[in-house]
Amino acid sequence: MTQHASTSPATAPLAGVAQDHRIAADVEGLLERLWRLLTSMRFSLILILILAGLTVVGTVIGQAQADTLANADAKAQFLATASKQWYGSFVGILDPLQLFGVFRSPWFLGTAALLVASIIACSTQRAGGLWKTATKPNVTVGPSFFEHAPYRETLAFKQAPVEVADQVRGVLRRHHFRAVLVDDGTLHLYADRNRWAPLGSLAGHLSLVVILLGALVGTVFGFRNSGFMIAEGSTEAVPTMPGTTIQLVSFKDAYDPLSGAPTDYASDVVVSRNGQEVARQVVRVNDPLHFDGLTFYQSFFGSAVVIKAADAQGKTLFEDGVPLGYGTQDGHSAGSFTIPGANLTALLVGTTGTSDTLVKPGQVRVELYDATTGSPLTQQSIDLGTATAVGGVTFTFEKETKFTGLSVAKDPGAPLVWFGSFLLVAGFVLFFLFPHRRIWGRIAARPNGGAALSLASIGRNDTAQENEFTALVTDIRQAFHAPART
Amino acid sequence: MEKLSGYAFVAGFLSTGLAVMIYAAYAASGLRAARLQAAGVPMTTTVTRFVAGPRTATIGTYGTIMGMLAAAAITVSLVFRTVATGHGPFANMYEFTVAFAWGTLVAYYWFERRYHQRILALVALPVALALEWYAWSIPATVEPLVPALQNNLLLTVHVAVAIVAYGSFTVACAAAALYLVQPEGGRWGLPRPEILDEIGYKAIVVGFPFLTLTIVLGALWADVAWGSYWSWDPKETASLATWLIYAVYLHARVVRGWRGKRAAWLPIVGFGATLLTFFGVNLIFGGLHSYAGLN
Numbered sequence: 001m002t003q004h005a006s007t008s009p010a011t012a013p014l015a016g017v018a019q020d021h022r023i024a025a026d027v028e029g030l031l032e033r034l035w036r037l038l039t040s041m042r043f044s045l046i047l048i049l050i051l052a053g054l055t056v057v058g059t060v061i062g063q064a065q066a067d068t069l070a071n072a073d074a075k076a077q078f079l080a081t082a083s084k085q086w087y088g089s090f091v092g093i094l095d096p097l098q099l100f101g102v103f104r105s106p107w108f109l110g111t112a113a114l115l116v117a118s119i120i121a122c123s124t125q126r127a128g129g130l131w132k133t134a135t136k137p138n139v140t141v142g143p144s145f146f147e148h149a150p151y152r153e154t155l156a157f158k159q160a161p162v163e164v165a166d167q168v169r170g171v172l173r174r175h176h177f178r179a180v181l182v183d184d185g186t187l188h189l190y191a192d193r194n195r196w197a198p199l200g201s202l203a204g205h206l207s208l209v210v211i212l213l214g215a216l217v218g219t220v221f222g223f224r225n226s227g228f229m230i231a232e233g234s235t236e237a238v239p240t241m242p243g244t245t246i247q248l249v250s251f252k253d254a255y256d257p258l259s260g261a262p263t264d265y266a267s268d269v270v271v272s273r274n275g276q277e278v279a280r281q282v283v284r285v286n287d288p289l290h291f292d293g294l295t296f297y298q299s300f301f302g303s304a305v306v307i308k309a310a311d312a313q314g315k316t317l318f319e320d321g322v323p324l325g326y327g328t329q330d331g332h333s334a335g336s337f338t339i340p341g342a343n344l345t346a347l348l349v350g351t352t353g354t355s356d357t358l359v360k361p362g363q364v365r366v367e368l369y370d371a372t373t374g375s376p377l378t379q380q381s382i383d384l385g386t387a388t389a390v391g392g393v394t395f396t397f398e399k400e401t402k403f404t405g406l407s408v409a410k411d412p413g414a415p416l417v418w419f420g421s422f423l424l425v426a427g428f429v430l431f432f433l434f435p436h437r438r439i440w441g442r443i444a445a446r447p448n449g450g451a452a453l454s455l456a457s458i459g460r461n462d463t464a465q466e467n468e469f470t471a472l473v474t475d476i477r478q479a480f481h482a483p484a485r486t
Numbered sequence: 487m488e489k490l491s492g493y494a495f496v497a498g499f500l501s502t503g504l505a506v507m508i509y510a511a512y513a514a515s516g517l518r519a520a521r522l523q524a525a526g527v528p529m530t531t532t533v534t535r536f537v538a539g540p541r542t543a544t545i546g547t548y549g550t551i552m553g554m555l556a557a558a559a560i561t562v563s564l565v566f567r568t569v570a571t572g573h574g575p576f577a578n579m580y581e582f583t584v585a586f587a588w589g590t591l592v593a594y595y596w597f598e599r600r601y602h603q604r605i606l607a608l609v610a611l612p613v614a615l616a617l618e619w620y621a622w623s624i625p626a627t628v629e630p631l632v633p634a635l636q637n638n639l640l641l642t643v644h645v646a647v648a649i650v651a652y653g654s655f656t657v658a659c660a661a662a663a664l665y666l667v668q669p670e671g672g673r674w675g676l677p678r679p680e681i682l683d684e685i686g687y688k689a690i691v692v693g694f695p696f697l698t699l700t701i702v703l704g705a706l707w708a709d710v711a712w713g714s715y716w717s718w719d720p721k722e723t724a725s726l727a728t729w730l731i732y733a734v735y736l737h738a739r740v741v742r743g744w745r746g747k748r749a750a751w752l753p754i755v756g757f758g759a760t761l762l763t764f765f766g767v768n769l770i771f772g773g774l775h776s777y778a779g780l781n
Contacts, residue, residue, distance in 0.1 A: 042744075044737065045738060045744065056727045103723075224713070224714070258629075261629055262633060265633050284633065286637040286711050288710065288713065297712060299712070407712070417715060418706075421702040421705070425695065425702060428694070428698060429695055
């Protein structure tokens, strides 16, 4: 509360309270405006339109991966290529606007977040009304409704109102409508069909929120290693699972003899826990291995080198397959490993073929680096089968083999995404395939005997609905003329 | 069997071409009748305000027959192709394109039977013809499926569902185009804007859930094959953009100021996005989805 020297002590507290009320009223007004905005169809229309536009931009402009943009060198390389191949100097505008990473940009994520808020707001606002229409519909309507409804018809009958009501109920039942009658002096009729269909629309919209929630859960709590390599015959530790290892027994790739196109990639793997085999499968592109919440997918492959490193005394320091899974700037395949006990990292570079002068076919190049500082020490190309000393370590290139590249992933959000997807499709199918139909009726006694039946229905300007209404009216007429004509 | 498929396709291609010519004659006949009516000569006006001359309906019937023959021939072509390859006819650009043409023809004839607005063929059938012409110009050799596509169930269902969606969107685009080309009071004896609006809406009411299912099945397949249900791959984002555009359309129809002409642009933009999803990604953008076999 503020105290002004000019105001008398008697009124100062009231001024403070009034100010609080004003702030509260302002906040309330703001919230109300926000709510109106979020529940506005026009606003959500614009949001979806913006998202569509951004998505087109993200499709047409080649996007960069998250880790490319995070790494300064990789990003510079990406921008240089983008500039040279497509965008020239426009790269200077596109990059700051984050158009090379649109789907992670604040424009996209912010709009999506607003849209989610809008969906929740709209759903909350309409849910009550939809439920009421299905469970406690408005049966009694005034006579003017029957004069202005888009579909309307009035029929006159000789029978009394109650009998007319019964017959009409029978016809409605045959058309799969449920009918409700209320008598308050006049007979009011209400009939509907597929009354739960509008809830399908509600479910369909909320399912989008469920899907995005699942995606969020997956991003936050999930795990993925898309470059997990194992050389043939080698064993690697399974990421995130201590004590568990995976061995590649063999990798086979097959090609079509005519076109050379690949026909099969198959990795025969064995998963072991504390020395015991716990899973074995041939992993293929459309046939991943599921094990204990983790999934292993066939992703890529390449050549590997089985190499032995021994010290000056001949003791073996390292003997294993090394996947040549990385590409060097000059187009070679390379792979690295650390030599335990010697503070050395060895980079192995494979040959590119007969035209390669640095690494000839049947050779592999060994580059030694200091494991701590990373500074290069020495390098040499060595021949298959020949033990060669390089920088104090004796290397033997034992054989050439293959490696498999697996993608290892765990996504706890995936079940939410699938549930949401099912709800989405089911909701829309329900809504569109079983359209909600409502018919109101009024049966009044005519002054000279008999009854007058007024029927009315609302809905979109729709030939299907029009035909349905006309057919119903025809059937009602016929119900009163069967079996004999008067 | 592969050869028979090829022959059936060529038969379908030729029939579509003939059908396009007959429907053009139909449109010309209707236009002439509209002109005559405007000049005072009494003409038949159908309940949708389409003006027909004495011979218009007959020409229209021939168009329908020829077009349905084309659809039958393409169906036969796809069936033989499936038998020859052992999988759904959906594994390379040739097969996709023939399937898309089939979807367009079938969707058009489904709507022709329900609404009898043959004038839509003026836009829809040339699309089918253009697709067939493109399919004819690219290699059609049967090759074994690459590992990523070796999932017969998902390959067939995912692409078949997409084709139904694309065919429906073609019809919606045709209806929207004919809607937009007319001023408020109608023109050239074309069907009333309201009926075109309804056809466009109904087409999207079919196409949109099918597109949703396409994307969901695609995500499912991506999860099984590549380990991730969504990778922001160009094909995925293009299909998402298409989905969003049709979502805008469905909402625009209930927003004041957006109904009518403004909303009618969306099926056309959406069809553009559909073509982008179909062609752009296989031919321009590469990515995980480039199975076109056209390098």
